[in-house]
Amino acid sequence: MTDAARPTVADAIRAASDRLFETSETARLDAELIMAHVLGIARSDMLLRAMRDEAPAEFGALVDRRARCEPVAHILGHQEFYGREFLVTPDTLIPRGDSEVLVEAALELKRDAERVLDLGTGSGALLLSVVAETQAEGVGTDRSPAALAVAHDNADRLGIEDRVRFHLLDWREEGWADDLGRFDLILCNPPYVEEAAQLDRDVRAFEPHSALFAGPEGLDDYRIIIPQLRNLMTDRGVAILEIGHEQSGAVSEIARAAGFEVALRRDLANRPRALILT
Ligand code: GLN
Numbered sequence: 283m284t285d286a287a288r289p290t291v292a293d294a295i296r297a298a299s300d301r302l303f304e305t306s307e308t309a310r311l312d313a314e315l316i317m318a319h320v321l322g323i324a325r326s327d328m329l330l331r332a333m334r335d336e337a338p339a340e341f342g343a344l345v346d347r348r349a350r351c352e353p354v355a356h357i358l359g360h361q362e363f364y365g366r367e368f369l370v371t372p373d374t375l376i377p378r379g380d381s382e383v384l385v386e387a388a389l390e391l392k393r394d395a396e397r398v399l400d401l402g403t404g405s406g407a408l409l410l411s412v413v414a415e416t417q418a419e420g421v422g423t424d425r426s427p428a429a430l431a432v433a434h435d436n437a438d439r440l441g442i443e444d445r446v447r448f449h450l451l452d453w454r455e456e457g458w459a460d461d462l463g464r465f466d467l468i469l470c471n472p473p474y475v476e477e478a479a480q481l482d483r484d485v486r487a488f489e490p491h492s493a494l495f496a497g498p499e500g501l502d503d504y505r506i507i508i509p510q511l512r513n514l515m516t517d518r519g520v521a522i523l524e525i526g527h528e529q530s531g532a533v534s535e536i537a538r539a540a541g542f543e544v545a546l547r548r549d550l551a552n553r554p555r556a557l558i559l560t
Contacts, residue, residue, distance in 0.1 A: 287336065288336045288337055288339075290332065290333060290335060290336060291321070291328065291331060291332040291333075291335045291336070291337050293337065294317065294341055294342075295310070295314055295337075298312075298345040298348075299312075301345065301349060302345065302348055302349060305348060305349055305350075305484075306348065312348055312354045313345065314328070314329070315358060316341065316344045316345060316354065316357060317332075317337070317341055319357070319358045320338050320340045351483045351484045351487055351488070352484065352488055353376055353485075353488050355370050355376040356370065356371070356376075356488060359371075361376050361377050361405075361407075363377035363382065364382050364407070364411040366411065366414065368405045368406070368436050369436055370405050370432065371428070372489070373426055373428035373429050373431075373490060374404040374426075374428075374429045374432050374433075374490065374493070375471075375489055375490065375493040375494070377404075377405060377408075379549075380549035380550055380551070381408065381471055381524055381555075382550075383547050383548070383555050383556050384469055384471065384522050384556050385411045385412055385415075387522050387556060387558060388467055389412065389415055389416070391467075391520050392466055393416055394416075395416060395418045395465075395466035395467040396418060396419065396466055397418065397419055397421070397463070397466055397467075397516075398412055398413060398416075398419070398421070398466070398469065399420075399422075399465040399469070400421070400423070400468075400470065401423055401453065401468065401469070401470040401472065401507060402424055402425075402453075402471060402472050403422030403423060403424050403429070403430075403433050404424060404432075404433065404471075404493060405429070405436055406422055406432070406436045406446075406448075407436075408469045408471060409421075409422045409433075409446065409469060410433070410436055410440055410442065412467070413445055413446055414440050414442055418445070418466075418467070419447075420445060420446040420447070421447050421449065421463075422446060422449070423451040423453075423462075424448070424451070425451065425452035425453075425454075425492070426492065427450055430448045430450060433448055434448060449462070453506050453507055453510075454506065459510040464514060464515060464516045465514055465515060465519060466516050466518070466519050467519065467520055467521075467522070468515060468519065468522070469521075469522050470507060470521070470522070470524070471523075471524035472496065472504065472507060472524070473492065473495055473496040473500075473503050474496050474500045474501070474503065474504070474525060474526045474529060475495050475496060475500050475526065476495075476497075476498060477497060477500075500529065501529070501532055501533070504523070504525075504536050505536060508523075508537055508540050508542075509540045511540070512540065512542075519560075520558060520559070521542075522547075522556055522557070522558050522559075523556065523557050524555060524556055525556065525557055527549070527553035527554050527555060529554075530554040530557065533557055534557060537557060537559050542560065543559070544557050544558070544559060545557070545558040545560075546558075
C-alpha cells in the first residue's frame with residue numbers, strides 16, 4: 283500500500299478471512315481472534331471499533347502464520363476452555379471444546395470430590411477447571427516437564443496453585459501408580475489417535491505427537507491405565523476418560539474386563555466422547 287490509507291480493521295479481517303478459507307474451517311473467527319489479540323482488546327469490543335479504526339501492521343504477520351496452518355491458540359498463546367483462559371504452548375495439546383464434556387460430567391457426578399487426579403494433564407485444562415469450580419485438591423501428572431511448567435503457570439494464573447500439585451510421571455514405567463494415593467475423581471484424556479490416522483495439518487504439524495498417538499489402534503494407553511485405576515480410586519470413586527468417537531466399544535471392553543461399570547457421554551457434535559467408570 284503506498285498513498286492509500288491502511289485498511290480498516292473490518293477490511294483487514296475480511297481480507298484475512300478470505301485468505302484463511304483454505305487453511306481453516308473457522309477462517310473468519312480465526313481472523314477476528316488474531317485481530318483482537320493484536321489490538322489487545324476483547325473480540326466483542328473490537329467488532330464495535332472495526333468499522334472506523336485502521337488495521338495494525340502486525341496483523342498481517344500473524345495471519346501469515348495461520349495461513350501456514352499454525353493453530354490460532356499457538357499464535358495467541360492461549361485457548362479458552364470451560365469459561366477460563368489457559369496458556370498453551372507447542373508442548374501441550376490445545377484444549378478442545380469437546381473435552382468440556384469431561385468437566386461437565388465431573389461437576390455433575392463428583393462436585394463434592396476432595397481429591398482429584400488428572401493423568402496426562404498437559405496444560406492442566408481438565409484438572410484446573412474442576413478444581414476451580416470445587417473445593418477439591420488436585421494432582422496432575424504428565425511425562426513432559428515442559429507441559430507441567432505450563433500447567434503450573436495456569437494454576438498460578440487462576441489463583442489455585444495452593445490446591446494443586448504436579449508430578450512428572452510416565453505410565454509406561456513400572457510402578458507408576460504406586461505412590462499417588464487414592465482419589466474420588468480421576469480424569470484422563472490420554473493419547474488415543476491411531477498411528478496411521480489422517481489428522482488435520484494444523485494438528486499433525488504443530489501439536490505434540492506424544493499427546494496424540496497411541497499405537498496401531500489408538501488403545502495402547504487405555505490398556506496400561508485402566509487396569510490400574512481401581513488402585514487409585516476411593517470406594518465411591520469415579521473415573522472419567524476421554525475417548526476417540528469410534529472407540530467407545532473397544533475402551534468399554536477394556537474397562538469391563540477390569541471390573542468397571544461403564545457409562546457413555548457425548549460431545550458437542552453428539553459423538554461418543556467420554557466413558558464414566560465406576
Ligand atoms: N481429540 C484430539 C484430536 O482429535 C485427540 C486427543 C487425544 O489423543 N487425546 O486431535
